[in-house]
Amino acid sequence: MLEKLSSGLKDALRKIAKSGYIDKATVDELVKDIQRTMLASDVNVKLVFELTEKIKKRALDEKPKSGMTPREHMVNIVYEELVNFVGKKPEIMIRPGKILFVGLFGSGKTTSIGKLAKFYQKKGLRPALIGCDVHRPAAMDQLKQIAEQLNVPYYISKDTKDAVKIARTGLEQLRKNDILIFDSSGRDALDGELAKELKELGKMIQADEVILAIPADLGQAAGKQASEFNKLVGITGIFLTKMDGTARGGGAISACAATNSPVKFIGVGEKLDALEVFEPERFISRLIGFGDLQSLIEKAKEAIEPGKAEEMADKFTSGKFTMEDFYEQLKSMGKMGSLKSIMDMMPGMGGMKLPKGVDLAKQEDKMKKWKFIIESMTKKERADPDLIDSSRITRIAKGSGTQESDVRELIKNYNQSKKMMKMFSGGSMKRGMMSRFAKKFKGM
Ligand SMILES: Nc1nc2c(ncn2[C@@H]2O[C@H](COP(=O)(O)OP(=O)(O)OP(=O)(O)O)[C@@H](O)[C@H]2O)c(=O)[nH]1
Ligand SMILES: [Mg+2]
The missing domain is CATH 1.10.260.30 (Signal recognition particle, SRP54 subunit, M-domain)
Known part of the structure; x- marks a missing residue:
């Protein structure tokens, strides 16, 4: 994932590691290289320039810490600023609670619910799934299939179009489980109808976490979507899906960070274990080698x-x-x-x-x-x-x-x-x- 961005940044840093000494020209060249590769990966222009300004300023102003060579210092500045750029280390709830998943059509909600259930199973908690997607006929069966695959309890109902009612019954029936994860309907856009349904659902469930699923191939548009959903239903974190096989993930992550919506998980495949907790340090570390x-x-x-x-x-x-x-x-x-x-x-x-x-x-x-x-x-x-x-x-x-x-x-x-x-x-x-x-x- 993000091969282009990764190899671009690696090349830029290797140049630094190889250069004889660091002067203004070297810093300028590094900054240009970083700009070029990030813009090509759909990161927002304004954000890119803010980032490289910071890098440049620190590179020219700060003295290397003791024991650090100028080259190590330079590489370190780039690393630190990139980590800041993609957001803070997210808090992941590891205790009993309720999680509501929201997101547009096909964003990967139901699949990600399965991944998260598996994640909690591995942590020794007992998750259960509740299907509140009343719009797409096959949605209930999809959730059921995932629950059976993981061997976790679930509640679905095909008899009603009332999502709040399903949530209430599911909550009563599955109360004994540690983590209740609620699926919800998608829409083509965040329209009034979806907003109303999600608000009511949110009010009934009183979830500890409201997770928004966004496909990473949206790129920069992810930031806008995150802030719209946040205004309407109040999200606590983002599950960035389909990070595998898209070059636009860097754009999506940085756009979310810029709108103060923490990316908590990333989905890196269709299988249920294709989940990673998003950790800025580890992510950037891997990205730049x-x-x-x-x-x-x-x-x-x-x-x-x-x-x-x-x-x-x-x-x-x-x-x-x-x-x-x-x-x-x-x-x-x-x-x-x-x-x-x-x-x-x-x-x-x-x-x-x-x-x-x-x-x-x-x-x-x-x-x-x-x-x-x-x-x-x-x-x-x-x-x-x-x-x-x-x-x-x-x-x-x-x-x-x-x-x-x-x-x-x-x-x-x-x-x-x-x-x-x-x-x-x-x-x-x-x-x-x-x-x-x-x-x-x-x-x-
Ligand atoms: N490659 C890849 N595919 C994914 C990932 N997450 C989900 N998908 C695929 O995306 C498609 C849609 O996923 P769903 O989980 O059904 O999405 P949804 O948001 O529940 O969709 P609706 O219920 O129709 O709104 C499926 O084909 C999934 O296999 C991911 O991280 N990587
Ligand atoms: Mg679904």
């Missing part, structure tokens, strides 16, 4: 502690690179996750094609094996790998559950690396690979 960016920064910091990288670089360049150091390096790589996931997390590298013949998975298996092999060496052997003769190789292979050829390959690799380091040692290459590698992460 914030978690991945952050965890890469965190992991890189953990894996390569400050000072350690310099020390390693010195060892590299002085040729005093022992098997122990080699082991440390393998461990650091392991801490950061699989090679593939590291690649995916690197800004701009996620989709990169590797040269032919490079097989990351194979390389990773090899690295894992090498770790086991080094673990089976004695301290002495690690400090001075020249000690390792063929009988020691046999022992190490047995101890690590690998083949003798694996042990030989590792030693060969280690010796080659060491030889290369020696060649590089002396002056010009003092700032070694590791050091640059570490800087790259620290600066991100």
